[in-house]
Amino acid sequence: MQTLLPIFPTESTRINEVLSFEKREGTVWYFHGCMPVFSHNEKDNASFNMYTSQLVVLGQCRQVEIVKAFGVSPISVKRHVKK
Numbered sequence: 001m002q003t004l005l006p007i008f009p010t011e012s013t014r015i016n017e018v019l020s021f022e023k024r025e026g027t028v029w030y031f032h033g034c035m036p037v038f039s040h041n042e043k044d045n046a047s048f049n050m051y052t053s054q055l056v057v058l059g060q061c062r063q064v065e066i067v068k069a070f071g072v073s074p075i076s077v078k079r080h081v082k083k
């Protein structure tokens with residue numbers, strides 16, 4: 001089975017009505033409203049998995065929103081949230 005890596009377009013992308021992200025010069029920035037709240041290198045999948053699963057656990061977004069925004073599989077999101 002092939003792993004689906006997250007897709008980070010250069011333009012700002014909404015996760016939901018208050019969360020968004022964008023890639024700038026190889027760094028992925030996450031925003032709550034217009035405030036930057038977290039960043040990681042675009043190749044740092046461990047940080048991506050940790051932060052996006054934290055968003056779900058803390059009730060900031062739903063798993064399906066992560067799947068749609070980043071193009072990752074539902075099972076991978078579910079596994080990282082459980083972890």
